[in-house]
Amino acid sequence: MLRWRLVFIVAAAIAISYLDRQTLPVAIKAIEQDIPITNEQFSLLQSAFLIAYALMYAGGGKLMDIVGTRAGFMGIMLFWSLACASHALARGVSMLVISRLLLGMGEGGGFPAATRAVAEWFPIHERSTAMGIINAGTAVGGVVSAPLIALVLTYSDWRAVFLLTGAMGITWTIWWWRAYYPPEQHARLGDAERQMLEPVMRAGKAERDAPRWLALLQLRQTWGIVSAKFLSDAACNFYLFWLAKDLYDARSFDIKSVGAFAWIPYAAAGVGCLIGGWLSSWLLTKQVSLDRARKIALGAGAAVMPAVLFVPSVPVAWAIAIFSLAYFGQQWWSTLVMILPTDIYPRSAVGAVAGLIGCAGAIGGVVFGELVGYLLDHGFGYGVVFTLAGSFHVLAFGIICLTIPRIAPIAFSARAASSSSSEVIV
Numbered sequence: 091m092l093r094w095r096l097v098f099i100v101a102a103a104i105a106i107s108y109l110d111r112q113t114l115p116v117a118i119k120a121i122e123q124d125i126p127i128t129n130e131q132f133s134l135l136q137s138a139f140l141i142a143y144a145l146m147y148a149g150g151g152k153l154m155d156i157v158g159t160r161a162g163f164m165g166i167m168l169f170w171s172l173a174c175a176s177h178a179l180a181r182g183v184s185m186l187v188i189s190r191l192l193l194g195m196g197e198g199g200g201f202p203a204a205t206r207a208v209a210e211w212f213p214i215h216e217r218s219t220a221m222g223i224i225n226a227g228t229a230v231g232g233v234v235s236a237p238l239i240a241l242v243l244t245y246s247d248w249r250a251v252f253l254l255t256g257a258m259g260i261t262w263t264i265w266w267w268r269a270y271y272p273p274e275q276h277a278r279l280g281d282a283e284r285q286m287l288e289p290v291m292r293a294g295k296a297e298r299d300a301p302r303w304l305a306l307l308q309l310r311q312t313w314g315i316v317s318a319k320f321l322s323d324a325a326c327n328f329y330l331f332w333l334a335k336d337l338y339d340a341r342s343f344d345i346k347s348v349g350a351f352a353w354i355p356y357a358a359a360g361v362g363c364l365i366g367g368w369l370s371s372w373l374l375t376k377q378v379s380l381d382r383a384r385k386i387a388l389g390a391g392a393a394v395m396p397a398v399l400f401v402p403s404v405p406v407a408w409a410i411a412i413f414s415l416a417y418f419g420q421q422w423w424s425t426l427v428m429i430l431p432t433d434i435y436p437r438s439a440v441g442a443v444a445g446l447i448g449c450a451g452a453i454g455g456v457v458f459g460e461l462v463g464y465l466l467d468h469g470f471g472y473g474v475v476f477t478l479a480g481s482f483h484v485l486a487f488g489i490i491c492l493t494i495p496r497i498a499p500i501a502f503s504a505r506a507a508s509s510s511s512s513e514v515i516v
Contacts, residue, residue, distance in 0.1 A: 092279055093211040093287070097220050099269055100204050101227035103167060106259050107197045108231025109238075110174040111139065113251050114190070116239045120248040121186075131183055133463030137456045138187045140327065142194030144452030150199025151445020152303075154206050155438060160270050163203040164263050170196025171259030178249035198448070201428060205444040209432045210272050213290055215374045218387075218429045222367020225425045229363060229417075232356025306443060311434055311500065314493025315443075316450040318486035319427060323451030324458035325395070325479040326420050329355075329413070358414035359421040366391055366422030367429075380433060381497040384426055388487055391423035395483040402473040416480075423483060433497055 114135060118127065127135070154162045173192035180186045204224050212220045242251050273279055273287050306312050366387055373383035398416045401409050431443040462475050 091283055092276065093220075093273075093283065094223075096207065096211060096270060097223050099266060100163075100207050101224045101230070103163065103262055103266070104200060104204060104224055104227030105230040105234070106167075106255070106262055107170065107200045108228045109235050110170065110193060110231075110255050110259065111197065112232060112235035113174065113239060113255055114177065114186070116236050117243065117248045117251050120243050124248075125180065125182060125186065127183060129467045130463045133459050135183070135186055135190050136327070136459045138190040139194040140452045140456040140459065142191045143198045144194075144449040144456065146195045146198025147202065147448035147452055148198075148445040151202035151441040151443070151448070153199060154202050154441035154445075159203055159206045159210060159272070160267070162199065163207075163270070164267050166196050166199035166203065167259050167263050167266070170200075171256045171263075173256075174259065175253050175256030177252035194452075198445075198452070201448055202441045202444040205428060205431060206437075206441045207270075208429070209437045209440045211287070211290070213287070214380070214433065215371060217432050218367040218370040218384075218426060220367070221429045222363045222365075222425045225367070225421055225428065226360040226363040228424075229356045229358075229360030229421060232359060232417075233353040235356075236353045303442060303446070306435075306439060306446065309500070310493045312443065312446065314490050315427065315430055315447045317489050317493070319447040319451040320454035321482040321486040321489070322420070322423060322427065322454075324454035325398075325482040326424065326451070327455030328458055328462060328475070328479050329416060329420065354410055355413040355417040359417035362391070362418035362420070362422035363425050367425045370426060370429075384430065384433065384497050385491065388423060388426045388490065391419045391426065392483040392487040394419035395423075396480040398476050398480040401476050402471070419483070430497065434494075434500055436499075 114121070118132065121127065150162075150166060157165075170193055173189060173196050176192060177186065177189040180189060205221075208217050208220050208224070239251050242254060271277075273284070274291050279287075369390070370383045370387040373386060374380065378386075394415055397412050401412050404412065427447070428444065431440050431447070435443050458478070461478075465475055466472070
């Protein structure tokens with residue numbers, strides 16, 4: 091089926107984005123031989139990425155709604171690939187900060203574009219499975235990053251890492267431009283699949299103009315998902331950016347050891363993406379309501395996250411196993427959270443809502459990342475940090491249950507689409 095082939099193209103883009111953002115954390119020891127970097131400066135580098143990522147996540151979602159998924163995704167991939175390659179030009183921390191800002195600006199549009207692609211090509215009962223496959227791209231990028239970067243560093247210097255990963259993104263844009271069109275315009279869409287997607291295409295054509303941000307922000311559903319994403323991505327970005335540094339600093343690993351072991355949690359994350367998305371879709375096929383199918387899967391993902399509290403007090407083999415469980419649960423959770431906009435909002439608003447919740451998640455990463463850097467540089471240690479990170483997903487799930495008593499589509503009136511007021515029909 092054509093729609094599933096397109097999902098793998100989108101997943102490849104997400105894999106490249108996570109490979110790009112992992113280049114600096116994994117190569118940090120090699121970079122420090124040329125450019126000394128303290129823990130607080132390392133936090134600044136991650137914050138630079140996440141601040142730009144947050145702003146462009148919101149703006150990128152709106153951009154996708156305006157210019158469309160095909161052109162929008164190609165443009166942001168070109169931008170972030172060039173930004174990734176620009177790290178190779180750095181001669182100091184300030185130049186690295188600029189490159190991280192540019193990388194964040196580009197990558198911020200990735201998931202809004204992916205979410206729009208799912209809304210364009212999939213009926214409701216298949217969307218969480220499709221998003222699970224796309225979200226598994228994050229795991230592929232993570233799995234590949236540590237051993238690939240270690241291999242490149244064995245034969246070259248750290249600058250070559252950024253040039254290689256930037257070239258991969260530019261190559262992807264050619265593939266995307268040749269392969270992706272909306273279903274209404276795709277010449278290779280077969281008659282049977284076109285007929286199956288007719289309700290999806292008809293729903294898209296029937297929608298009015300996209301609601302404004304102010305109208306979206308008047309809804310408790312929006313604030314519920316935004317708040318949950320702020321908390322869960324605070325933990326997620328800590329795992330993403332600090333795993334390799336924890337192995338370097340607290341476990342005395344070298345670059346080769348990180349390359350040998352740091353990929354394991356990302357492999358577990360990929361399994362979590364697929365199982366979490368599949369479980370929710372399977373429940374829907376068993377006539378479980380949309381609300382229960384999503385919340386059962388979300389709750390199961392959140393339930394495993396407190397295990398990270400034990401990481402600082404166990405041997406390294408157990409620490410990697412617990413990290414793997416946390417990555418598994420986080421990406422299980424993330425798959426379901428990212429599909430909620432397609433369940434609740436009209437397609438004309440999906441990009442904007444995905445952008446808002448992604449922006450909140452990135453801000454959560456900035457706030458917690460700065461706190462982590464401060465705590466570690468002032469002697470608090472990783473125990474306090476993991477205690478905080480391990481509680482965020484459970485709290486986030488509680489917020490979703492309180493603010494969204496029933497997950498169901500809402501309808502905006504014509505007045506809501508063109509003004510700051512909205513009428514919600516559930």
